[in-house]
Amino acid sequence: MKDIFFKVIGNRLFWPLVMLVALVVTNAVAVPGFLSITVNADGNLFGSLIDILRNGAPTLIIAVGMTLVIATRGIDLSVGSLCAIAGAMACSIILTSPDPNNIGTVTVAVLVALALALVLGLWNGMLVSVLGVQPMIATLILMTAGRGIAMLITEGQILTVQSTPFKFLGSGFIWGIPFATVVAAVVLALVALLTRRTALGMLIESVGINPEASRQAGVRARGLLFLVYGLCALLAAVAGIILTSNQTAADANNTGLFIELDAILAVVIGGTSLNGGRYSLTGTLVGALVIQTLITTVYTVGIPPIATMVFKAAVVVVVTLLQSPTTTAAVERWRSRPKTAQPSSRPSEPAVAR
């Protein structure tokens, strides 16, 4: 019984899930009807939970890419700037075209934005893998210069677009479910399939655990790094387009501001260590949901929204302290204490099993 208890507590998804459940319960108590989901006249789902899923989609999409980057012992700080660049690119193409409502125009705009982000992601990958620059610094360059590039594309303006197909990307519904949520789900499923059903995930983890050993084992770290940074940038662009479409405007300064921090938080709350190695996409999903639910909670409970950041800080501190090696060791000591202090119910078990 006690073993099961510790096994559950020891699971790295335990504390994030507790946090998520606590937040949802707080909301359900504070706001009657929080858990209810209604279907409106158009057959679309509405409700607070749906809002969480929709507004959390961009963070989740970026966090999925970030998980893989962090698994290789890297980090990508440039995703927020990439969001702004992708949004600016798409909007400027749509604005300069004669027919903004044409689906073809929007498709071209989105594809060009994604391609541009992919190129920038490969640039990050090049700095990290070929030049061997520390990931935090390599991506810091694009984080700083990226907003300038986005400004260059928008020429310092906030580009407002009136385009029905483009608006659909951020606020449309498909089979009654918000389109952004569907995109996030597809991204999560695809990346999970790609990395967990093939050896790719294991190779990524091996690069993160010990780059030198994996190189000697014949793992081509260089290609893998290009892949993860490229993918992360691509996903950042997807999120950026959703964000831009939701606001129907590209704002080079504010689109995706601080989203890299939210994404990294989601990954860390989900139990993936910043030291690289083992990663958990399920954990990232839980982490992203925790963050979005937290933001929603702050709104619904009636705390001024500006206080969100203090709560985020509190969540980060609590979760990371609970997951920290020191705490784990303390729990471990506490767990084995009764064995020496008083006769255990399982005296025959060898101490080595601990």
Added chain:
Amino acid sequence: MTTLDAPQSGISRVIGRVGDAFTSPKSGPVLVTGVLFIVMFVAGGVRYNGFFSATTVLNLLVSYSYLLVLAIGMSFVIISGGIDLSVGAVLALSTIIAAKGLQIGMPPVVVIVLILVSTSILGLLVGLMINVFQIQPFIATLAAMFLARGLCYIIAKESIAITDPFFTSMAQPIILGPRLSITASVIIALVVLAIAVWVLQYTRFGRTTYAIGGGEQSGTLMGLPIARTKVLVYVISGFCSGLAGLLYSFYTLSGYALTGVGGELDAISAVVIGGTLLTGGYGFVLGSALGVLVLGLIQTMITFEGTLSSWWTKIFIGALLLVFIVLQKVLTSRRA
């Protein structure tokens, strides 16, 4: 190679020494930054009227004294192999505490002490999180950044003007000569710089900081007080951020929750351009000061140019960062 045939003549020995200094990972980037600063300054002087003057340099110091203090704190952290993302938010928190405290009638001395103590305590908490709970500096300081920024908004949403006579007197220029003036902030920043240089180069604490960045394991085996130093580094960074916030509120005479967004990036960029290795262990505070001046000079030149839009600043800084990071890479890999 030049050192091998050094006995030949004095001149070749000097050339060899200079070559060595430029290609050493320790001093190379700093020297390159120094040369860059001079080249930019001369180029600016050739291109624009009234650029090549002491006024320009003094104006740089007046406008960027807060960033200098921020970069000094960041240098300690980066030399020890860590990173501090909270400095921009702590700077904002400090300006807000100053403005709000003065607004509700606290005497300036109390406000200043309150700011410096509270930001140092925040740094202490971050340091303890990193040292005791082994949480990565990135995450711990990220949490501090959120906390500080959130507290700013809770204390005051709007910008608050500072009318206190002591603060306004600090904002007054000190005339040094015709068209030459500085503010008290410049003197404070330079004093902090001098203290930082002394601490890092000539004290046991400073050497331990370098040792942690060079290799924490070796430092522990040598019996150095690693834990204490690691925590203290973040206390220093917190203190410097608080002081930088004070200087910023002297400069702008207001407190606002959104000041210093991206301040941590400016500080990190200045430190990197100043030649401090991001993996820790190498670097000079004076280099960071040069880095701040180079960043300021870019801004000034873009202002002088007039036709270039402000977003080019970000692109230039990004490009410069790239150049210096590649330079560091090349220099360290050759020595390794």
